[in-house]
Amino acid sequence: LGGTWGNSTCSAMARTQARVAELTAILQADAIDLKKLEAFCDAGIPDQQQLRSLAWKILLGYLPLRRCDWESSLAKSRAQYQAFIKEFIVDVHKDSHEADSIVDPLGALSVEAGKSTWETFFKDNEILEQIDKDVHRLCPEFAFYKETAPLPRPQGIHALHDRVSRENLEAAVVSDTRSGIPALKRKQSSSSECSAVDDGSEKHWEVVERILFIYAKLNARSYIQGMNEILGVLYYVFVLDASAEWLPHAEADAFYCFVALMSTPALRECFFKNVDDTTAGIGSQLSNLTRKLNNHDPKVGALLDEQQLRPQYYAFRWVTLLFSQDLSLPDVIRLWDSILSAENRMDFVQNMCVSMLYAVRDKLLAGDFAHNMKLLQSYPRYFDMFELISKARDIQEQEEHLRRHEAFLRA
Secondary structure (H helix, E strand, O other), rough: HHHHHHHHHHHHHHHHEEEEEHHHHHHHHOOOOOHHHHEEEOOOOOOOOOOOHHHHHHHHOOOOOEEEEEEEEEHHHHHHHHHHHHHHHHHHOOOOOOOOOOOOOOOOOOOOOHHOHHHHHHHHHHHHHHHHHHOOOOOOOOOHHOOOOOOOOOOOOHHHHHHHHOOOOOEEEEEEEEOOOEEEEEOOOOOOOOOOOOOOOOEEEHHHHHHHHHHHHOOOOOOOOOOOHHHHHHHHHHHOOOOOOOOHHHHHHHHHHHHHHHOHHHHEEEEEOOHHOOOOOHHHHHHHHHHHHHHHHHHHHHHOOOOOOOHHHHHHHHHHHOOOOOOHHHHHHHHHHHHHOOOOOOHHHHHHHHHHHHHHHHHHOOOOOOHHHHHHOOOOOOOOOHHHHHHHHHHHHHHHHHHHHHHHHOO
């Protein structure tokens, strides 16, 4: 028995090393074959030698396919990100020329109120408060985000959490007195749940907070709750799967890969209610999920319809957050290897949803509405991720076969 176990272990190690060598060869080519890289990563990226972080950056289009273009492209992007930090992470009390002389800090009485530094400051704080709350909720089962980041806070940059902490932020509210003259009232904001360091170092959640704030500033303050979960996965991989050369740039690299992922129309539009009825909005995504479930498991589809257990009740979070809140982080990372490799990422996400429903079909068929709602909203974490992904691929192949057959009938 011992010999059999030893032979099996050696065989598995040999297969892993062979895959490491294969992926290394793909990544070291002068011109990277994207199709070959996608096919390899779909089967799972080995957890060795910083291969995953590099592959993800290529799959997301952050790194060019020609290696000779990497140095200039990275230098340009990383310099631009540092410029964003200097431009947007400002301390209005120190940096604004208005700070010492302004009589009306909110610009409420000014003709050019829209140009007031203070008005921008307080509007930014509204979105920053939501970001600050969300970054403290990242993967509570992992201590990573509460640990100290490997690099100190950028020189001359203040901590964003200071702006929304109980001690440092008072939200100013303008109201009218009985005489009709605007007056200022002060309201303290709630304190952060997680303490931050004040010795020049910072914790990982602070880095994530800064990335999200810069993203919001560049996108008309369009931060939506849940974006923190998506960014959190990217940042985690880029920090823990980085070489000494790449680690100092994990923040900038995570920012641009997050921007690239959120630029996927079908994913970006899932976050906004005003596009629910578009072909890429969350309403359409969930309708496609229902259609696929009825095609591939009509019995479960009929049951959920009879129980009025709509996909909005359970799959909304699966789709918009790419499963990052419902599966363990190691499983999410493995799943993202396949999602990022897919030609149509959101189509694969829908197939994965159907696969997850199929995996618990026996429990669903035996349960009532309350049981099934609880089951799907707290999805079990004991399933083999490789089996779930394999089923999702089977569904994809059946979908493609069905489309080809329908096209043939129309011809």
